[in-house]
Amino acid sequence: MTEILNxxxxxxxxxxxxxxxxxxxxxLITSHAATVAGIKLKEYYxxxxxxxxxxxxxxxxxxxxxxxxxxxxxxIAEAMGSEFNYPDDDLPVLRIPALTxxxxxxxxxxxxxxxxxxxxxxxxIEYAYSAVGDKIPILAYVPxxxxxxxxxxxxxxxxxxxxxxxxxxxxxxxxxLEAAIEFSYEIINAGGLPILVDPLASGSVISPKxxxxxxxxxxxxxxxxxHRYDFDVILHICGDTTPILDLLLLTGADLxxxxxxxxxxxxxxxxPKMRIIGNFNTTKLxxxxxxxxxxxxxxxxxxxxxxxxxxxxxxxxxxxxxxxTGNVKVFISAAKEAGWFLD
Amino acid sequence: xxxxxFEVARPQKIDLNDWSQHFRLVRDEQIKEFNYYxxxxxxxxxxxxxxxxxxxxxxxxxxxxxxxxxxxxMWGFVFNESERLFRAKQMGKRVxxxxxxxxxxxxxxxxxxxxxPFYPECIWWTPFFKESxxxxxxxxxxxxxxxxxxxKATLAAFHKKAYFPxxxxxxxxxxxxxxxxxxxxxxxxxxxxxxxxLEIPFRRHNDEQYPDRFEExxxxxxxxxxxxxxxxxxxNDKTGLIPSIKKANRLRSLAERIKxxxxxxxxxxxxxxxxxxxEFGNLYGYADLDEWLDIVEMIxxxxxxxxxxxxxxxxxxxxxxxxxxxxxxxxxxxxVEDCGLRIxxxxxxxxxxxxxxxxNVEPFRALARSFMKASLIGSTQERxxxxxxxxxxxxxxxxxxxxxxxxxxxxMETRLIEKMLSKVPVLSIDVPVPFGITEQLxxxxxxFAETLR
Numbered sequence: 001m002t003e004i005l006n007x008x009x010x011x012x013x014x015x016x017x018x019x020x021x022x023x024x025x026x027x028l029i030t031s032h033a034a035t036v037a038g039i040k041l042k043e044y045y046x047x048x049x050x051x052x053x054x055x056x057x058x059x060x061x062x063x064x065x066x067x068x069x070x071x072x073x074x075x076i077a078e079a080m081g082s083e084f085n086y087p088d089d090d091l092p093v094l095r096i097p098a099l100t101x102x103x104x105x106x107x108x109x110x111x112x113x114x115x116x117x118x119x120x121x122x123x124x125i126e127y128a129y130s131a132v133g134d135k136i137p138i139l140a141y142v143p144x145x146x147x148x149x150x151x152x153x154x155x156x157x158x159x160x161x162x163x164x165x166x167x168x169x170x171x172x173x174x175x176x177l178e179a180a181i182e183f184s185y186e187i188i189n190a191g192g193l194p195i196l197v198d199p200l201a202s203g204s205v206i207s208p209k210x211x212x213x214x215x216x217x218x219x220x221x222x223x224x225x226x227h228r229y230d231f232d233v234i235l236h237i238c239g240d241t242t243p244i245l246d247l248l249l250l251t252g253a254d255l256x257x258x259x260x261x262x263x264x265x266x267x268x269x270x271x272p273k274m275r276i277i278g279n280f281n282t283t284k285l286x287x288x289x290x291x292x293x294x295x296x297x298x299x300x301x302x303x304x305x306x307x308x309x310x311x312x313x314x315x316x317x318x319x320x321x322x323x324x325t326g327n328v329k330v331f332i333s334a335a336k337e338a339g340w341f342l343d
Numbered sequence: 344x345x346x347x348x349f350e351v352a353r354p355q356k357i358d359l360n361d362w363s364q365h366f367r368l369v370r371d372e373q374i375k376e377f378n379y380y381x382x383x384x385x386x387x388x389x390x391x392x393x394x395x396x397x398x399x400x401x402x403x404x405x406x407x408x409x410x411x412x413x414x415x416x417m418w419g420f421v422f423n424e425s426e427r428l429f430r431a432k433q434m435g436k437r438v439x440x441x442x443x444x445x446x447x448x449x450x451x452x453x454x455x456x457x458x459x460p461f462y463p464e465c466i467w468w469t470p471f472f473k474e475s476x477x478x479x480x481x482x483x484x485x486x487x488x489x490x491x492x493x494x495k496a497t498l499a500a501f502h503k504k505a506y507f508p509x510x511x512x513x514x515x516x517x518x519x520x521x522x523x524x525x526x527x528x529x530x531x532x533x534x535x536x537x538x539x540x541l542e543i544p545f546r547r548h549n550d551e552q553y554p555d556r557f558e559e560x561x562x563x564x565x566x567x568x569x570x571x572x573x574x575x576x577x578x579n580d581k582t583g584l585i586p587s588i589k590k591a592n593r594l595r596s597l598a599e600r601i602k603x604x605x606x607x608x609x610x611x612x613x614x615x616x617x618x619x620x621x622e623f624g625n626l627y628g629y630a631d632l633d634e635w636l637d638i639v640e641m642i643x644x645x646x647x648x649x650x651x652x653x654x655x656x657x658x659x660x661x662x663x664x665x666x667x668x669x670x671x672x673x674x675x676x677x678x679v680e681d682c683g684l685r686i687x688x689x690x691x692x693x694x695x696x697x698x699x700x701x702x703n704v705e706p707f708r709a710l711a712r713s714f715m716k717a718s719l720i721g722s723t724q725e726r727x728x729x730x731x732x733x734x735x736x737x738x739x740x741x742x743x744x745x746x747x748x749x750x751x752x753x754x755m756e757t758r759l760i761e762k763m764l765s766k767v768p769v770l771s772i773d774v775p776v777p778f779g780i781t782e783q784l785x786x787x788x789x790x791f792a793e794t795l796r
Contacts, residue, residue, distance in 0.1 A: 006477060008399050009505035016426045017433065020505070134399055134475030188393050189363050191404070228366075228374060230390045231397070 001340050006135040007065035014275065014310045015232040015254070023305050023339030024312040025332055026277070027285075028236070028257075030070040030141070031091060032319040032328070033058040041321065042088045045071035048123025055128055059136060061325065062332050067132070069124045069192060070141035070318075073199055076179050077143075077151030079110035079118045091321075098152045102168045107152065109179050112186040122190045129191030139234070140192030142184050145176035145218030147200040152176065155200070162210050169214060177221045184222065188229060195234035196222055196253070199317075202239030204260070211244050216251065223252040234277065238317050245269045259316035263300060267307045275310040285327050286320040293327055294334040301338035313339055349412040354649055354656050356407040356614055356680070359392045365410065366391040377416055379427050379631045380434065388419040395422040401474040402778070407677050409617045409656060413641040420629060420638055421620055424461075425506050427630050431459045432508040437575060440507075441627070442497075442528055443516035444543065446696030447714045449627040450591045451568050454583035455576050461507065461630050463531075464524060465623070466500045467493045471672045474778040478503075486530065492523040492749035493671055493774075501531045512575055513538040514568055519545035519720040523749055539571050543714075546721035553715060561711035569707075584706035590632060591625075592699050597639045598625050599697065604646050606663075606687040606738075610655035612646045615676040615686040619669060622689065625696040661685035662795045664741040665730045667760060668692060671747060671774045678785060679743065682792040688733045690726060692718040692752075719752065723759045734767050741795045743788075744771045768794055 003021060005013070010020040029036075034044035037054035044051050055067045072091045078084050081098030098107060112118040121140065128138050143151070149172040150158045161169050184194040200206075201215035219235060226233045236257035241248065248256055248270060257277035258266050267276055280300055284293060297313070304311040313335035319328060348368045357365070369389070378386030396403040400422065408414060432438050437458045441448040449460035470478050470493065481499035483489055500506040515528040515538045532538050541564045544557050573579045598621050605613050621639060628635035649655055657680055665688035670676050679686070695717040701709040718726050733739035742764050746753035761769045770791040772784060 004503055005505055009503060012398065012425075013505055016429050018429055018508075129401070133401055134473045135477060137399075138397075185363065185367075188397055189360055191397060191401075193397050228369075228371065229394045229397075230387060231394065 001336070001342075004342075008135050008137055010065055011137045014312070017309060019341050021340070021342050022336055023301065023341070024065045025314070025335045025339065026064055026066045026068075026139075026312050027062075027280070027315040027328065027331060028068060028318045029055075029058050029062065029064065029328070030068050030318045031072075031321050032323055033068075035322055036061050036325060040088055041071075041090060042086055045092065046086065046117065046120060048120040048125075049127050051120065051124040052127035052131070055124070056131060059132070062328055064332055065312075066137045066139045067128050068139050068141065069121055069128065070197070073143040073147050073197060074151040075117060075121065075143060076110065076148045076176065076183055079112070079116035080107055080148075080152060080176075080179055082152055094151060094155075097154055099172070100154075102165065104168065104171050104175065107172075107175050109175070109182055112183045118183060118186075122186055125187060125190040125192035133191050138192045139195050140187045140190075141197045141236075142180055142187065142194045142222070144196045144198035144201065144215070144222060144235075145173045145180055146215035147198050148176040148180065149173045149214075149218075150200045159206065162206070162214055166213070170217075173214060173218045177218050180218075180222050181225050184226065193231060194226060195236065195257075197236045199236075199238035202237055202259070203241045203243045204239030208243045208247060212247055216247060219251045219253070227252065232275075236277070249273055255310075255312065257312075257314060263303050267303065271307040271309060273309070275312065276304060276307040277312040277314045278304070279314065279316040280331065282315050282317045282320055282323070285315060285331060286323045288327065290327060290330045293330045297331050297334035298338040301335050305339055305341075311339075347412075349410075352410055354612065354654050355410050356656050356677075357410045358405075358407050359396060359403055361410070362391045362408060362415070363393045366393075366415075369412075369415075373412075377419075377634075379420065379423065379634050380430065380436075382430070382434075385430060388423040389416055390419045390423075391415065392418060394419075399475075400472040402472045402672075402674060406616070406673060407614070409614050411642075411645045413638065413645040414613075414617050417617065417620065417638050417642060420631075420634065421624075424629050428459070428461060428507045431630065437511040438508055439572075440510035440513040441516075442513065442531075443520050443524060444514075444541065444695075444714070445693050445717075446626050447565075447710050448514050448516070448541070448568055450587050450700070450710060451565060451584070452572065453590070453632060454581070454587040455572050455578055456583075458572070458576065459630050460627050462626055463497045463500060463507065464494050465626075466506055467496045467671065468673075469500075469506070470496055470777040471674075476777060479776070487527065488749075490749050491526070492521070492747055494521070494524045495527055495749075497524075498527050498530050498534075501534055501536060510536070512571060514541060514571075515539070516541045516543050518543035521719065522751055539567065541568065543717070543720060546715060546717070546725075549725055550716045550721060557715060558708060558711040561714060562707040565707040565710060581706065585702075588700050588702060588706055588709060590636065592702065594628065594632070594636055594639060595625055595697060595699055597636070597643050598622060601639070601643050601646050604643075604650050608650045608655060610653060610659050611657040611661060611685045612649035612655040613642070614656050615666070615680060616673050617642070618686065619673075619676060619689070619691065622691055622697070623669075623693065626693065657685050658683070662740050662792065663687040663738060664743055664795070665689065665733060665739045666691075667727060667730065667742060667744045668747065668750075668753065670745055672777070672780060674780055675745070675772075675774070678780070678788055682789045683796065684741075684743075684788075684792050688730050688739050690718065690730055694718040694726070723756050724763060726756075727760060727763060731763065734764060739767065741768045741770070741791065743791070744769060746771060746773045748774065748776065
C-alpha cells in the first residue's frame with residue numbers, strides 16, 4: 001500500500017465528500033507529543049516553539065494526519081483571570097478560579113496576542129504552519145464556552161448554579177463565547193483550523209437538558225462564527241454522549257468526534273448529516289497489548305468507514321501522556337491497513 | 344440604508360490580516376448571497392484569504408490584495424475551484440479537461456448542457472500559492488526531470504486525484520504549442536487517462552494573412568471535439584454554440600474593458616494581481632462561467648466607479664511597464680507595484696482567449712479564426728506586437744520579461760524580445776521556485792524601477 005496523498009490532500013478530500021486513498025487517521029495526540037519529543041510537559045505548554053516542535057516530532061514518528069495544538073481546556077479561562085499551577089511534569093491545574101462569586105463584570109475578553117498562554121498557542125500554530133502547513137493540517141483546539149465557563153468558576157459550584165442561578169451561568173457562557181471567538185479569529189490568522197472541544201459538556205458530567213440549555217448555545221455560536229469562513233467544523237465531546245446524540249445534530253458541526261459511544265449507533269444516528277471521528281478507548285491505548293489494540297482498531301475502522309459522509313479513525317479522548325509509543329504506532333498502522341480504500 | 348465598509352473604504356492593497364478584520368463586517372446575508380452552481384448549501388464562496396491560507400495556501404500570508412468586495416468575491420471564487428470541480432461531478436455534471444489550447448475548446452464544451460471545462464495546467468500556480476514543492480517533487484518521482492517547466496505540477500495532480508476529479512473526457516492539444524507541456528500530456532496519457540489529441544498548426548505568416556487551409560484544418564479538429572462530446576452526452580445540437588460564443592464574447596469584452604480602464608486611468612484602479620486573474624478567467628471562467636461573468640461585471644463596476652472618482656490603489660506617479668509571460672509567483676506582481684511600477688500591458692501567452700470571436704460566421708470557423716491569434720503559434724514579433732506598439736507611442740516605459748524554469752520558449756525568446764524592444768529598458772528575471780524570491784531579485788526589480796524613474 002503506497003500512500004499517494006499527503007495529510008493535507010487527504011483531509012481536503014474528506015471535507016468535500018470525496019474518498020481519499022485511505023481514511024484520515026487523527027488520534028488526539030496532544031500533550032503526548034511532549035513524551036514523544038522527550039521534553040518536560042511544562043516546556044510543552046509554556047513554549048510555543050517547543051509545542052510545535054514536539055508535535056512535528058510526533059507526526060514524523062507516527063505518520064498520522066494532523067498536528068494537534070493543545071495542552072488543556074483551561075487556556076481561555078486562564079487568560080480571563082483563572083489561576084493555574086504549572087507542575088513540571090503534568091498539565092496545569094486550576095488553582096483559583098476567576099469567579100469566586102458572580103462578579104461577572106470583572107471578566108474581560110482576553111487579547112489572544114498578549115494574555116496568559118494564548119500567545120504560546122498562536123506561536124505554536126505559526127511555527128507548525130510555516131514548517132509543514134503545506135502538507136499537514138494544523139488543528140488548534142479551542143475550549144468551547146461551557147467548558148471555559150466551568151474553568152472560570154469552582155467546577156462543582158458552576159454545575160450547581162446551572163440549577164440555582166441559570167441566568168448567571170448563561171452570562172458567563174456568553175462572555176466565554178466572545179473570548180472563544182476572539183481566540184479562534186487569531187488562530188485562523190496564524191494558519192490553524194480551530195476545532196471545538198467541550199469535554200465538560202459530556203453526558204458523563206451533565207444531563208441532556210443541561211446540555212441543551214447551557215452547552216449547546218455556546219457550541220452553536222462558535223460554529224456559526226467558523227462557518228462564516230466556510231470551514232468544516234470539528235466538535236469533540238468526551239465521555240458518554242449517547243443521551244445527547246440527537247442534540248449533537250443541532251450544533252451545526254460538520255465532523256463530530258466521539259468518545260464513549262457505541263460507534264455503530266453513532267453512525268446510524270449521525271452519519272447521514274455529519275462525518276464521524278472516533279473513538280478508540282484510550283485506556284486500552286495506555287495499557288492494552290499491541291495485538292489486542294491492532295485487532296480492536298481494525299474492527300473499529302471496519303465499521304467507521306461505513307459512515308456515509310466520511311470517517312476519521314481516532315481515539316475517543318486524548319492519547320494518554322505516557323502511552324507507550326509502540327501502542328500508538330500499532331493503532332496507526334492497523335488503522336491504515338483497515339482504512340485503505342484503493343484497490 | 345447605512346453604507347457598508349466596502350462602500351466607504353479608500354481603495355488600497357491590504358494584507359490577509361486586514362482582510363480578516365474587514366471580513367468581520369461582512370453580513371451573514373452577504374456571504375449567502377453568492378454561491379456557485381446556484382447551490383446555497385455548499386456553493387458559498389465569499390471567504391477571506393485566511394480561509395484558503397488555513398487550508399494550505401501559505402503564500403496568501405504574504406500577498407496583498409485589492410480591498411473591494413468584488414475582489415474578495417473573486418478570490419473566494421478562484422480559490423474554491425478545486426472544490427467546485429468535485430462538486431460538479433458529484434451533482435452529475437460532466438467535467439472535461441481541456442489541455443494546451445488555452446481558450447477555444449472550452450467554448451465548444453460549454454455548448455453542451457451540464458458540461459464543465461477546465462484547464463488542468465492551471466494547477467501550475469498551486470506550488471506557488473502553497474509555497475510547496477509537493478506537486479513538483481511528485482512529478483519528478485513520476486519521471487519528469489527536475490529542470491522541466493512548472494507545468495509538470497499537472498502530472499502530479501492527475502496522479503494524486505486530489506486536485507480535480509477524474510475528467511469524463513480529456514482533450515489534449517499539441518503541435519505548435521508548449522513542448523514541455525506536450526511531454527507532460529503524454530505522461531498523463533501513460534497514467535491510463537484516455538485522451539483525444541488535437542493538433543495545433545504553426546502560423547507561418549502573420550495573424551491576419553495565413554493560408555485558408557489552416558482554418559479548415561482547425562475546423563476539422565473542432566469537429567472531432569464535437570463528435571466526441573456528442574458521443575459522451577448523446578446531444579447533438581450545434582445551435583448551442585451560438586450562445587456559448589456570445590457568452591465567451593461578453594466575458595472577453597468585459598475583461599478588455601477592465602484592462603483598458605485600468606491601463607488608461609491616471610491612478611491605477613485595480614492591482615496587477617487581480618487583473619491577471621481576470622485575464623486568465625477568460626480561458627474557462629474558473630469552472631462556472633455564469634458566476635464568473637457576474638463577478639467580472641461586479642469588478643467592472645468597481646473599477647469604473649474608482650476611475651470616475653479618480654481614486655485607485657497605486658500612487659499617481661507609478662511608472663507604466665508591460666509584462667511578458669505571466670508571473671508564476673503572484674508575489675512578483677505585488678513586488679513590482681511595491682517598487683513604484685504599474686502594469687499597463689501584458690502578453691501572458693493567451694492572446695487567443697482575449698480577442699472577440701466573430702458572431703456572423705459559422706461557429707467553428709469563428710473559433711478557428713480567433714485561435715489563429717494565439718500567442719505561441721507564430722513568431723515572436725507577432726506575439727509582442729501590441730507591446731511594441733505601446734512602446735512606440737510611449738505608453739510603455741519599460742518591459743519586464745519573466746523566464747520560467749525549463750521553458751524552452753523563454754530560453755529562445757527572451758533575448759529576441761530584448762532586441763525587439765531595444766527602445767525601452769527591459770528587465771528579464773527568472774521566476775524562482777516556490778518561496779524562492781530573494782533579496783537579490785527584489786534589488787533587481789527596485790533598481791529597474793529606479794532606472795525608469
